[in-house]
Amino acid sequence: WRNAADGNPPPPRPTCNNHDDGETLAIIQCNVCGSLCADCDRFLHLHRRMRMHHRQVCKEEEEAIRVDLHEGCGRTKLFWALLLADSCTLKAMVEFREGTRPNSKAPGVVSGVCRFCGATGSSGLLEIGNICADQECQDHAHNACTKMHVCGHLCSGISGETECLPCLHGCSGDPTLKQDADDMCMICFTEALSCAPAIQLKCGHVFHLHCCRNVLSKRWAGPRITFAFSQCPICKAPMEHPVLGELLAPVLSLLEDVRRKAVMRLEYEGLDKGRADPASYAMDRYAYYVCFKCNKAYYGGEARCDAELGSGDFDPAELVCGACSDVSRAQMCPKHGTDFLEYKCRYCCSVAVFFCFGTTHFCNACHDDFQRVTNIHRDELPSCPAGPRAKQLDGDECPLHVKHPPTGEEFALGCGVCRNAHTF
Structure with a gap:
């Protein structure tokens, strides 16, 4: 997709040293473990002692551009930015991701990451867990599922469900899942689905639990009764989920x-x-x-x-x-x-x-x-x-x-x- 200045093809992208297939592309370069894909990087550096390794993003990954057209909205994803647009409502959003440039973290600094807002820190609540002290994140924690999928990702669903929400990072391959963790909640259109506990409606679309509750509590706008608020914003099917029954x-x-x-x-x-x-x-x-x-x-x-x-x-x-x-x-x-x-x-x-x-x-x-x-x-x-x-x-x-x-x-x-x- 890009050629060298002299007209020769660019050098091949590095592959993950932890895979034997020779095809899985690496996105992280670790000074100890070598080139790693996202999954291997997450698993190998899960232990606190391994987090001391100095890691940076591969140059090829930084310059890569990925375009996804989902049912809810179109998305252009770069390593340092995310651009989303909804053609139906003519809404758009650009999110600049902090801490994604090379050497953004000094070697030897142990930092916890909040599972909801992405805040980092090495003290306070983030020293012992994955939820920061922000009140909104603490409120989300009361409703969030704490189970972990076999792929290693935390469940993005709600607590108390008999069946967990499929992994929003695309690991499950569930055909009913039509969105992923980076997609915006199409009710609030301010935060990604991974930023708060989410539910999958009967129609298959996923939204934040608190957004669904808010829209059902506020009901229609204006004096005349209308029921569009009780429909899925994407496919217009009636909202259905056990937790919304009341x-x-x-x-x-x-x-x-x-x-x-x-x-x-x-x-x-x-x-x-x-x-x-x-x-x-x-x-x-x-x-x-x-x-x-x-x-x-x-x-x-x-x-x-x-x-x-x-x-x-x-x-x-x-x-x-x-x-x-x-x-x-x-x-x-x-x-x-x-x-x-x-x-x-x-x-x-x-x-x-x-x-x-x-x-x-x-x-x-x-x-x-x-x-x-x-x-x-x-x-x-x-x-x-x-x-x-x-x-x-x-x-x-x-x-x-x-x-x-x-x-x-x-x-x-x-x-x-x-x-x-x-x-x-």
Whole structure:
């Protein structure tokens, strides 16, 4: 891949003196043991007495460039730097590796290496173990597996697993493993998989345990319920792992509740015919929110309206379903109870999503502009049909297809499912 200045081929790269095959390339030159590959270097210098040997990286290894294209991201690896790029999210990172130049360690200095952050030291905790005193590394140590693979690498998985995570250094040859120790965790994209205890999801992809827990705890962004956070960032398969069961249980319960209500609404609107996956279509079409009081999912209009408005700042306490905000004591549906009770936005002909001040129902658009619409005099409010943000619409047909009091008054639309059934 590179030629000498005189046009002759470069000299052959040194091979490991500890191997008999004459093919295994050496990357380390030891003043006592000779040329060694990475595995032999690790084993031969594991004993504290052997660490006194003076070692340096072979010149050929320093200048070598390796390019890997993995499922998660592309990677260019040099001995002293690592460059990663994710074409899907357009994120990239360059990591400069310290202590990788020749003679970076003086001969005779015994130094321990933290298994998580790579910090080195010859005193304190690193004198007796492989975890430094940094609080983050100590927290990782509580969850980390302490077993060692037959190849000599520590397991990068979590403690308590019946089956260890395959070696992330490529020693196991496990076909289910699609990443390695140098790959970034595609949830945080700030640290390599080897920098914290990791888990392998059912789909085969590996992520930091604490990153999986964080994303499942924070859930979705914005008021509208979405479930992309509970999917693998790489293949979009549902996250599945025994250690995540406690966090996934309420998410799966909510998913089933939203799916059931969305499919029922789709069927009552007569839009379920001829669709390969009615449930997915219904969940993409309708916007659902979690009631702050009863923690149940409730309908808040079509998703396209929510998408146009974005997901700016909002107060979760103002997300209240029709049943919990029943200020006009609407009649309960004998068939569906209060599960589908809906209110009209006070300032337009839309289904309400927010309930504020203990008295007022807003749709998404009017809620975003509440300071203006709440100060409009009642005589200046638009008549039906009224559009979002209290705008007058053309025509005579109400978008809700119901008769209701003038704009500016609270009105219960009743059971949303039964109301839609009557319009078809």
